[in-house]
Amino acid sequence: MNIFVTGHLGYIGVHLVELLKAAGHRVTGCDLGLFEGCEWEPFVRPDVELLKDVGDVTEGDLEGHDALCHLAAISNDPMGDLNPEITLSVNRDKSVELARRAKSAGVGRFLFSGSCSVYGAGEKLDLEETDPLNPLTAYAQSKIETEERLWELSDDGFSTASLRNATAYGHSPMLRIDLVVNNLLGSALSYGEIRIKSDGSPWRPLVHCRDIARAFVAFAEAPREAIHNQAINVGGNQENYQVRDVGDLVKQLIPTAEVAYTGEVGEDPRNYRVKFDKLGKLLPGFKLQYTLASGMEELHRAMVDHGFNKIDFEGDRFVRLRTLRDRMEMLSPASAV
Numbered sequence: 001m002n003i004f005v006t007g008h009l010g011y012i013g014v015h016l017v018e019l020l021k022a023a024g025h026r027v028t029g030c031d032l033g034l035f036e037g038c039e040w041e042p043f044v045r046p047d048v049e050l051l052k053d054v055g056d057v058t059e060g061d062l063e064g065h066d067a068l069c070h071l072a073a074i075s076n077d078p079m080g081d082l083n084p085e086i087t088l089s090v091n092r093d094k095s096v097e098l099a100r101r102a103k104s105a106g107v108g109r110f111l112f113s114g115s116c117s118v119y120g121a122g123e124k125l126d127l128e129e130t131d132p133l134n135p136l137t138a139y140a141q142s143k144i145e146t147e148e149r150l151w152e153l154s155d156d157g158f159s160t161a162s163l164r165n166a167t168a169y170g171h172s173p174m175l176r177i178d179l180v181v182n183n184l185l186g187s188a189l190s191y192g193e194i195r196i197k198s199d200g201s202p203w204r205p206l207v208h209c210r211d212i213a214r215a216f217v218a219f220a221e222a223p224r225e226a227i228h229n230q231a232i233n234v235g236g237n238q239e240n241y242q243v244r245d246v247g248d249l250v251k252q253l254i255p256t257a258e259v260a261y262t263g264e265v266g267e268d269p270r271n272y273r274v275k276f277d278k279l280g281k282l283l284p285g286f287k288l289q290y291t292l293a294s295g296m297e298e299l300h301r302a303m304v305d306h307g308f309n310k311i312d313f314e315g316d317r318f319v320r321l322r323t324l325r326d327r328m329e330m331l332s333p334a335s336a337v
């Protein structure tokens with residue numbers, strides 16, 4: 001198949017390009033390169049590379065593609081709090097416009113990178129796709145509003161699906177350490193301290209970034225009826241953890257590190273445990289390759305090999321928010337939707 005991937009230079013995107021090419025697909029990547037210079041390791045490039053804003057992608061760019069995996073976004077909650085307008089402009093308005101153009105260009109499938117953060121402070125634990133959504137941030141709100149518009153665009157010739165991904169962690173050539181697991185490993189290696197910013201009690205569903213990429217491949221290759229017009233949680237029932245459990249796993253890997261509760265975010269209201277039964281029912285052949293323990297072990301090894309230290313932890317390179325602050329002017333305005 002010919003597959004168009006946006007955000008192909010990001011933490012998850014670099015895995016996705018590699019996996020799609022390995023599966024024999026022809027890949028076009030489109031990314032603005034917001035994190036150019038932040039690379040940790042070399043990675044596989046797509047067959048065709050468009051270095052531009054997704055808001056500037058034309059129908060001509062999209063013609064001839066069978067599916068589009070849309071990952072480009074302002075990708076974290078704190079960034080959305082800093083500038084909600086930009087988060088909504090990129091994550092919602094440009095996504096919806098891209099989907100419209102894809103539909104007009106005859107792309108059959110639009111796979112959106114959604115998020116389990118749409119559940120926010122869950123009223124109950126073990127949230128399913130049909131449960132009420134409770135967004136706590138502009139980021140989560142942008143994902144919900146995009147989904148709603150995608151369902152309106154779906155028809156017999158155009159299938160949309162939202163992969164509501166759990167919080168990612170793990171090794172990627174475009175490393176991020178602003179994600180809870182990677183952050184705790186990074187702080188343990190840099191300071192000998194596992195710095196937990198909450199009281200450690202919040203639940204989070206966690207999934208390896210490469211397993212998210214594998215899910216996109218599975219969604220691109222799945223029978224249409226399995227994914228058409230569906231929001232599907234991506235992760236595993238056994239992969240919900242309390243932040244303090246993550247701290248304990250870091251301690252097992254780095255026994256000299258001490259757990260420290262800094263309490264700097266106060267009581268973290270983002271608390272959600274998620275069920276992933278629908279994914280198993282609709283795509284029975286898809287299984288996660290990583291558990292949190294195996295993914296953390298892999299990342300720990302890579303960080304040690306790279307000599308990961310305080311300079312890496314305190315610098316801008318692996319923290320999206322810090323890099324983006326100086327690069328916001330790269331983003332073009334969204335067209336009205």
Ligand SMILES: NC(=O)c1ccc[n+]([C@@H]2O[C@H](COP(=O)([O-])OP(=O)(O)OC[C@H]3O[C@@H](n4cnc5c(N)ncnc54)[C@H](O)[C@@H]3O)[C@@H](O)[C@H]2O)c1
Nearest residue numbers: 007009010011012031032034053054072073075113165168
């Ligand atoms: N990492 C997670 O924990 C997680 C969890 C759930 C969902 N997601 C979603 O998955 C997607 C990818 O996340 P990631 O962790 O790889 O993020 P990332 O920040 O590493 O990558 C995003 C990429 O999108 C590009 N981009 C941003 N705005 C763009 C624009 N307007 N035009 C073109 N390119 C643009 C950036 O340059 C970057 O390379 C995002 O949609 C994110 O919201 C991520």
